[in-house]
Amino acid sequence: xxxxxxxxxxxxxxxxxxxxxxxxxxxxxxxxxxxxxxxxxxxxxxxxxxxxxxxxxxxxxxxxxxxxxxxxxxxxxxxxxxxxxxxxxxxxxxxxxxxxxxxxxxxxxxxxxxxxxxxxxxxxxxxxxxxxxxxxxxxxxxxxxxxxxxxxxxxxxxxxxxxxxxxxxxxxxxxxxxxxxxxxxxxxxxxxxxxxxxxxxxxxxxxxxxxxxxxxxxxxxxxxxxxxxxxxxxxxxxxxxxxxxxxxxxxxxxxxxxxxxxxxxxxxxxxxxxxxxxxxxxxxxxxxxxxxxxxxx
Amino acid sequence: xxxxxxxxxxxxxxxxxxxxxxxxxxxxxxxxxxxxxxxxxxxxxxxxxxxxxxxxxxxxxxxxxxxxxxxxxxxxxxxxxxxxxxxxxxxxxxxxxxxxxxxxxxxxxxxxxxxxxxxxxxxxxxxxxxxxxxxxxxxxxxxxxxxxxxxxxxxxxxxxxxxxxxxxxxxxxxxxxxxxxxxxxxxxxxxxxxxxxxxxxxxxxxxxxxxxxxxxxxxxxxxxxxxxxxxxxxxxxxxxxxxxxxxxxxxxxxxxxxxxxxxxxxxxxxxxxxxxxxxxxxxxxxxxxxxxxxxxx
Numbered sequence: 001x002x003x004x005x006x007x008x009x010x011x012x013x014x015x016x017x018x019x020x021x022x023x024x025x026x027x028x029x030x031x032x033x034x035x036x037x038x039x040x041x042x043x044x045x046x047x048x049x050x051x052x053x054x055x056x057x058x059x060x061x062x063x064x065x066x067x068x069x070x071x072x073x074x075x076x077x078x079x080x081x082x083x084x085x086x087x088x089x090x091x092x093x094x095x096x097x098x099x100x101x102x103x104x105x106x107x108x109x110x111x112x113x114x115x116x117x118x119x120x121x122x123x124x125x126x127x128x129x130x131x132x133x134x135x136x137x138x139x140x141x142x143x144x145x146x147x148x149x150x151x152x153x154x155x156x157x158x159x160x161x162x163x164x165x166x167x168x169x170x171x172x173x174x175x176x177x178x179x180x181x182x183x184x185x186x187x188x189x190x191x192x193x194x195x196x197x198x199x200x201x202x203x204x205x206x207x208x209x210x211x212x213x214x215x216x217x218x219x220x221x222x223x224x225x226x227x228x229x230x231x232x233x234x235x236x237x238x239x240x241x242x243x244x245x246x247x248x249x250x251x252x253x254x255x256x257x258x259x260x261x262x263x264x265x266x267x268x269x270x271x272x273x274x275x276x277x278x279x280x281x282x283x284x285x286x287x288x289x290x291x292x293x294x295x296x297x
Numbered sequence: 298x299x300x301x302x303x304x305x306x307x308x309x310x311x312x313x314x315x316x317x318x319x320x321x322x323x324x325x326x327x328x329x330x331x332x333x334x335x336x337x338x339x340x341x342x343x344x345x346x347x348x349x350x351x352x353x354x355x356x357x358x359x360x361x362x363x364x365x366x367x368x369x370x371x372x373x374x375x376x377x378x379x380x381x382x383x384x385x386x387x388x389x390x391x392x393x394x395x396x397x398x399x400x401x402x403x404x405x406x407x408x409x410x411x412x413x414x415x416x417x418x419x420x421x422x423x424x425x426x427x428x429x430x431x432x433x434x435x436x437x438x439x440x441x442x443x444x445x446x447x448x449x450x451x452x453x454x455x456x457x458x459x460x461x462x463x464x465x466x467x468x469x470x471x472x473x474x475x476x477x478x479x480x481x482x483x484x485x486x487x488x489x490x491x492x493x494x495x496x497x498x499x500x501x502x503x504x505x506x507x508x509x510x511x512x513x514x515x516x517x518x519x520x521x522x523x524x525x526x527x528x529x530x531x532x533x534x535x536x537x538x539x540x541x542x543x544x545x546x547x548x549x550x551x552x553x554x555x556x557x558x559x560x561x562x563x564x565x566x567x568x569x570x571x572x573x574x575x576x577x578x579x580x581x582x583x584x585x586x587x588x589x590x591x592x593x594x
């Protein structure tokens with residue numbers, strides 16, 4: 001796959017789903033001069049033409065089975081609900097040596113789709129998840145540095161070929177990411193806790209407040225803390241519905257665990273138990289300090 | 298109180314509690330050239346000397362009854378639990394015409410303290426709450442623009458003198474704030490919803506995750522969304538314990554209302570009810586858009 005003639009890491013890259021995530025990866029590889037040709041694929045020709053105009057992709061097709069022709073690597077960056085139809089459609093057209101990866105925020109559902117669809121191409125499929133993004137979406141929001149110093153988790157299966165993992169790991173490193181491997185179930189639990197749970201909580205808070213008797217009056221007295229706390233509630237509702245459905249079991253488990261802790265904290269407030277409140281708040285502040293140090297370190 | 302000779306709005310201002318909130322107000326008035334002298338008061342002489350060195354105050358006393366001597370206006374910017382002792386201590390030394398205000402995040406408890414302590418000075422007390430702040434604390438974190446375009450809510454009592462309200466309103470306007478009046482109970486409910494509730498939720502989330510079986514490993518896979526969501530969990534734990542205790546009833550009511558909504562959302566995830574999830578998430582995103590427009594407008 002290394003093209004000695006051009007010095008590029010990749011010959012032809014196909015990106016199915018040219019939004020914030022797929023678009024930013026394409027931009028990163030292009031900026032690094034590590035890909036000869038990028039083919040985009042999606043449902044909306046207008047959107048794909050914009051991606052060409054922006055220089056994110058070289059050309060496009062709206063048909064996956066056409067877009068993957070001659071690809072060395074196929075990155076599937078579509079919403080989780082579109083995973084299975086995309087895999088089914090492109091399957092028969094996949095080049096014999098092409099490596100496939102995805103960027104889904106929940107991995108068990110993607111793996112189930114891949115197992116059901118990919119057949120003997122399964123060993124060349126490397127499930128992946130870049131832990132990066134903003135509350136914006138669309139190719140216009142994409143930028144080459146999105147993955148710089150961000151984590152990417154790969155969750156290879158027992159049957160995944162090692163050379164496929166090596167290729168995908170290298171891809172993300174070129175984009176500036178730090179790559180970790182994890183098993184599928186552990187990934188889904190960790191992300192349910194650190195990402196899916198906060199999103200549900202933020203959505204729920206804004207939704208609850210918007211239906212408060214005062215309606216929007218209430219937002220007039222919210223400050224910067226509220227804005228930051230709820231930033232993730234500006235994320236794409238369709239995408240997050242999909243994630244909650246795809247990773248339902250782990251998200252429900254995280255929600256129940258969290259709500260039990262909140263219930264106890266509520267009881268402490270009701271009883272005026274300042275010691276308990278102080279202990280919880282101090283522990284949280286200290287843990288967040290360690291988290292920030294980790295994020296920067 | 299207007300000093301015609303100097304053109305300053307205020308002669309002597311006493312700030313009890315020279316931290317982020319009290320210090321930023323002092324800086325704002327000084328920057329505007331609207332105060333002749335600022336006297337600071339607090340428990341820690343080192344801290345107060347630092348405030349003098351930083352130019353935030355002109356001089357200081359560690360004794361409230363000394364610090365309020367000759368004051369035209371006294372701003373009490375201490376943690377809620379210190380409110381009553383401060384009022385009791387300074388009460389007998391208050392100049393006969395001095396106006397008093399505070400900055401507490403919960404108002405019913407402050408009003409109860411004032412009623413119990415201030416006697417015939419009560420009509421000159423204007424309960425107030427600047428809705429501004431950062432997760433930082435201390436005079437070093439103070440800056441004159443903290444209140445620019447921020448809301449300040451005043452909750453005058455039936456017995457509060459109108460000229461006292463006018464003076465305090467003017468004070469905050471000089472600092473760049475937009476001043477609103479509200480009744481005490483309404484203030485405490487609205488702030489429980491938009492500020493106290495999110496703080497408890499953010500503290501609880503970081504606390505819960507830090508006690509997850511993976512402990513800090515989990516934070517390695519958290520991203521920018523998590524950082525923003527939990528920023529308020531870096532706030533001063535003592536201050537927030539005080540707020541939760543002082544505004545306990547409204548905070549518990551807000552928590553219960555929120556938890557009921559989260560319970561229903563959890564049920565929707567469990568049942569794979571994508572329509573319901575999508576409706577909640579979309580409504581939240583739209584409400585947050587209106588909130589942002591409001592914040593900027």
